[in-house]
Amino acid sequence: MTISKIIVVGDLSVGKTCLINRFCKDTFDKNYKATIGVDFEMERFEVLGVPFSLQLWDTAGQERFKCIASTYYRGAQAIVIVFDVNDVASLEHTRQWLADALKENDPSNVILFLVGSKKDLSTPAQYSLMEKDALKVAQEMQAEYWAVSSLTGENVRDFFFRVAALTFESSVLAELERSSTRRIGDTVRISSNESDLYLSTPRKKPKCCQ
């Protein structure tokens, strides 16, 4: 079975825990406690009949916990950087969060997401203003940008399915690479065959995730 490690980082109280809870438990609970250190949740999927799990690492947002949370950054397949769409400062800090997370990971091998949370709290006018800046930051980071609301659930499932699809794809790719280098003798034949097989997978994914 394949497991992908996803780390979720971002400022204090931007809604990291609520985002994960909405997806994993489909609840929005005001009665939750501030995350101390780290927490994690597992979510199981089946992609193309293959069991696949997302291991979601929820981290504490307070600056002084970085030293603890960062020890869990290593080996992530995807980094989700969360900011509050109603708080410009939290968007600005995403660059720092990314830099910290990339210290522990290989930048070429990790998929980035920039997520604006609490969309329900902002008016369309305010949001469109924020979106401009967010898109700019996302482009700089080469991250995919998503705007969600954990309260209403808007975009939350779609976002995580996208995370699952992309990480699954990269796991399959990595697996292929490994197996092809193992069987040195018939590298050419196998890799050409299996890359065909792979090409068809991403398009099918959105359906099979559900």
Next chain:
Amino acid sequence: MQGIIAEYNKINGIKEDDDTEKFKEAIVKFHKLFGMPEEEKLVNYYSCSYWKGKVPRQGWVYLSINHLCFYSFLMGREAKLVIRWVDITQLEKNATLLFPDMIKVSTRSSEHFFSVFLNISETFKLMEQLANIAMRQLLDNEGFEQDRSLPKLKKKSPKKVSALKRDLDARAKSERYRALFRLPKDEKLDGHTDCTLWTPFNKMHILGQMFVSTNYICFTSKEENLCSLIIPLREVTIVEKADSSSVLPSPLSISTKNRMTFLFANLKDRDFLVQRISDFLQQTTSKIYLGKNISGSYISSDDEVFTRSSSIISGSPHKSLSSESEGERQFNLNDNGIPTATQALMTMYRRRSPEEFNPKLAKEFLKEQAWKIHFAEYGQGVCMYRTEKTRDLVLKGIPESMRGELWLLFSGAINEMATHPGYYEDLVEKSMGKYNLATEEIERDLHRSLPEHPAFQNEMGIAALRRVLTAYAFRNPNIGYCQAMNIVTSVLLLYAKEEEAFWLLVALCERMLPDYYNTRVVGMLWGHFRK
């Protein structure tokens, strides 16, 4: 009579200069040999051998505030070693079986062996202490400051000991003393002496040691956990020398405000001790009991009785000052608008009905009874006899209704609260309405601290939590606000009044789990990586 009391005894002829000639020579040599700057202070030096390769080199190890140095020059061969304390990763005594009196000093890149010390345990202790101080400085960015308030020694004292060494020794002693009895951070041990204590609960005189410091008299039995006592001088009403007898030589009785009397005996230097205690008592009286009329009068058989009288305290300048500021204060814990000032949240949100029978309640009731019996037998309040039984009861779990009281008692928070009247109110007054990173983070966490409890689902509980956390962040910027303090404080507020919760938080963050919550969460990291 041992320790510093003895030193006090001899101060009459105070020597102008702290260090002896011989030690001064060593200082000069130390600076010259290792090219140390003038401000690098030598603490002590010891004769020893340093193992360079397979050959021991006889020479001197110099221990200074920041460095461990060794120098040897024998038969034309020189050996020199300088290690910074902060680079040392481990200090080990008796590192090998072959050479039992060996100290092993490890750094990240190397290991060094020293042996043949005249006094290996003293050397090793000092090494440990200096390494720890260096580490602490590194963590806190604080410089080392010599304690000027320590007593000076007379010429008679051992020749080689520097003023710094004595300073460090006294510091270490005070630290152990404070840790043993959970006393406030600034408490300085004055001296200790062997004695016996009459323990009424088992009708015995037990052997132990009495410790006297500026604000406390403490006792601990020789046999561990048998009995210990913490008597704050602010609680003391009478200190009285009773008649000596052959059965009970040089007894001393100490009575407290809650009508407990403690009988010590076999005190070797009783007159001096009583003098010391009464000196300290006078200081406490003028320090704390401003305007309060405490009079203890007691007719005794012996000639000397110390009683508190109100005359000492009248006309103190502080009195008028404190009463003035009280009038202007906006935040007042006696205000009816702040229910958390006078009761714990749990008492307001008790979810149980007394008629209903349930096993949990019955268990609580039994625990409460057990504690009440304990109080009757061993006394209640800060001066209670603390025994093995007390420990057992704590381990069985403190009943909810007594948590506030007993937490305060066993954490020592009760002492800090008693000696800082009005401090919390002042702090709340000063810290409220100020905005900084800490208050912003506090604000974000108030509603996600103990959200499942009804006490924190309304403004009253939230406001109390806000005040305690903000006041604490204001008191100690080094820690400020650390997530998790919100959860801890919420629980404290459930069982203790607001001011008590504040002092419990202080005890927790500063004495019981130091470094756990500071800006670098050093303590937590340590725990984290040990797992």
